[in-house]
Amino acid sequence: MARSRLLPRPKTGTLAVLDIGGSKVCCLIARIADNGAIHVTGIGYHESKGLKGGRIIDMDAAARAIGQAVQAAENMAGETIHTVVVSVSAVQTGSQLLRGEVAIPHGEVTESDIRRTLAFARDVEIPGQNELIHAIPVSFSVDGQHGVRDPKGLHGKRLQTDIHALTLSSSTIQNLERCVNANHLSVEGFCVDIYASSLSCLVEDELDLGCTIIDMGAATTSIGVVLDNKLVFADAVPVGGQHVTQDIARGLTTPMNQAERLKTLYGHAIRNARDESDLIEVPQMGEDDKSSGHTVPRSFLTGIIQPRLEETFELVRARLEASGFSSTTGRRVVLTGGASQLSGLRDIAALMLDKQIRIASPMRVTGLAEATSGPAFSSACGLLIYAAEHAHEYPDIAIPSMTTGGMIERVKQWLRENW
Ligand SMILES: Nc1ncnc2c1ncn2[C@@H]1O[C@H](COP(=O)(O)OP(=O)(O)OP(=O)(O)O)[C@@H](O)[C@H]1O
Ligand SMILES: [Mg+2]
Numbered sequence: 001m002a003r004s005r006l007l008p009r010p011k012t013g014t015l016a017v018l019d020i021g022g023s024k025v026c027c028l029i030a031r032i033a034d035n036g037a038i039h040v041t042g043i044g045y046h047e048s049k050g051l052k053g054g055r056i057i058d059m060d061a062a063a064r065a066i067g068q069a070v071q072a073a074e075n076m077a078g079e080t081i082h083t084v085v086v087s088v089s090a091v092q093t094g095s096q097l098l099r100g101e102v103a104i105p106h107g108e109v110t111e112s113d114i115r116r117t118l119a120f121a122r123d124v125e126i127p128g129q130n131e132l133i134h135a136i137p138v139s140f141s142v143d144g145q146h147g148v149r150d151p152k153g154l155h156g157k158r159l160q161t162d163i164h165a166l167t168l169s170s171s172t173i174q175n176l177e178r179c180v181n182a183n184h185l186s187v188e189g190f191c192v193d194i195y196a197s198s199l200s201c202l203v204e205d206e207l208d209l210g211c212t213i214i215d216m217g218a219a220t221t222s223i224g225v226v227l228d229n230k231l232v233f234a235d236a237v238p239v240g241g242q243h244v245t246q247d248i249a250r251g252l253t254t255p256m257n258q259a260e261r262l263k264t265l266y267g268h269a270i271r272n273a274r275d276e277s278d279l280i281e282v283p284q285m286g287e288d289d290k291s292s293g294h295t296v297p298r299s300f301l302t303g304i305i306q307p308r309l310e311e312t313f314e315l316v317r318a319r320l321e322a323s324g325f326s327s328t329t330g331r332r333v334v335l336t337g338g339a340s341q342l343s344g345l346r347d348i349a350a351l352m353l354d355k356q357i358r359i360a361s362p363m364r365v366t367g368l369a370e371a372t373s374g375p376a377f378s379s380a381c382g383l384l385i386y387a388a389e390h391a392h393e394y395p396d397i398a399i400p401s402m403t404t405g406g407m408i409e410r411v412k413q414w415l416r417e418n419w
Contacts, residue, residue: 014041016073016081017383018066018180019193022089022219022242023338024048025065026372026380027073029081030365030388038384040367042077044069053238054089054220056175063182070183083188085387086176087379088133090194090222090236094167097138097232098125101160109142109151109159117161126165131173133190134166138230164232166192189387194222194234196382199390200362201336202226211332212325212355214316215379216339218242221312225325233323237315241339244308251304252282252296268302269309269344270351275299306348313352336360338376 015038019026029042046068050061074080100117118135126132140148142156151159168190177187197215207229215222217240225233244267249259266280278298287293320326333355335345340359349357361374362381 014077014079014081015384015387016042016070016084017086017380017387018070018084019087019196019377019380019383020051020062020066020176021048021087021193021217021379022051022054022240023217024376025062025069026377027066027069027084028380028384029073029077029079030367030384032388036388038365038388040365040384042073042075042079043369043372044072044074044076045372046072048218050179051219054091054236055172056179059175059179059182063179066179067183070185081185083186084180085189085191085383086180086187087193087196087383088168088172088176088190089220090192090224090234091220091238092168092172093133093192093234094130094165095234096125096165096167098122098163098165099160100163101158104142104156104159107155107157109154109156111152113159114140114151114161117159118163121161121163121165126167129170130167131170132165133168134164134192134195134231136164136166136230136232138162138164138227138232164230166195166234191383191386192234193217193379193382194224194236195231196380196386197222197336197378198224198226198231198382199385200364200378200382201334201360203363206332206334209332210329211334212320212329213334213336214340214349216240216312216335216337216345218338221316221337221339223316223319225320225323225329227325227328233325235319235323237312237319239308239312239315240337241342243312244305244339244342247304247308248301249285252294252300253285254282255285258283262301263305263342266298266301267305267342268298269305269342269348271299271302271306275302305342309342309345309348310352313349317353331356332358334358334360336362336375336378338374340375 016029024045025048026045028040030038030040046065049065050058056062098121100121102116104113139162140151141160142148142151142154180187194215198213210227213224219240219242220236220238221240222236224231245259249256275298279295280298281293282296283293346357362378365381
């Protein structure tokens, strides 16, 4: 049984989302205008607690961080929210292509036949302890004729649907729901973070022609492949910006907050000749006295950063190769996420992946302050777009002839389908 409860919503109104990341929990509240425009009215974020590698390890701490982010957003928006769409890390989700096949009883494909192929695929292939959170139809074929974009109305005997199914373990869902429920909120639906980022970051040509999107967060680097406007693959490696910071803290024996500061101020992804002559001041662990800091060449810093990034992109490349999609997505890679802001990152990504790189910030959402409009907020903004525009991807697939609704509902459904 899928837990997502996103229902087709009125085109206007208030939406709220919660991006639970490795470094921050971000709550966005937005109004949807008559023309579909999404305008943020409340933003709240708080340092993330109780999470490790994209998983909850301390429920109370995670719930408190969520509560603080939600409260800040509510204060700014001047309204109280009751439901949220919540992100899940691609590191926790399964991504698989399934095929559902059914007979076309009326000789002409209807919406109900498409839903039956989705239900068939779910029932056959999703094991009990996992729940479906997205079922994205990626291609159709009617009587063996492949490449059908929209089969509705086509004549034939058999319909096949290829579905990108994203699943999450039931226990992860329960843990996330408990943290959210602890704040008097309910979960309206889940959305995989990289799917959300793809919705906020990709331009039309990238969606049409196909590309790879990589969201470099604190704890994870998520990977998505988009073909013909559909997310066809999602994966993640458990390495992100926080590992770079840890390497710096260990390598230069400096506290984590100082390592973070050095990374953002002086860090660079690729060593260069000037690094030898540039000197940087490194405060030492456990010593408050500024004079006890060391001065080291900047090359020490880049010498720590570069190998970690090379390793990260190596892992990403391996996952893409294993997915089977690496040769079909063209040369375009879009990078986003907080860690994509490191100076020189585009160059190292181009070198390691041998692709054309663009660094992207979220688009299509207005009302963000400057501090919240950068790449670190791509998945949060994408959650709003998902909630506003993709509610029809509701994966709790109902088969009309088997709906649990009453007789009247069934008759209405039958009339809708047949008349
Ligand atoms: N200017 C910058 N240069 C380099 N790194 C940066 C910069 N700004 C932020 N970061 C890094 O970005 C990371 C946070 O990114 P982001 O907010 O996207 O992560 P998250 O969504 O909380 O985590 P995840 O997606 O892994 O769950 C941190 O590791 C931080 O060090
Ligand atoms: Mg993130």
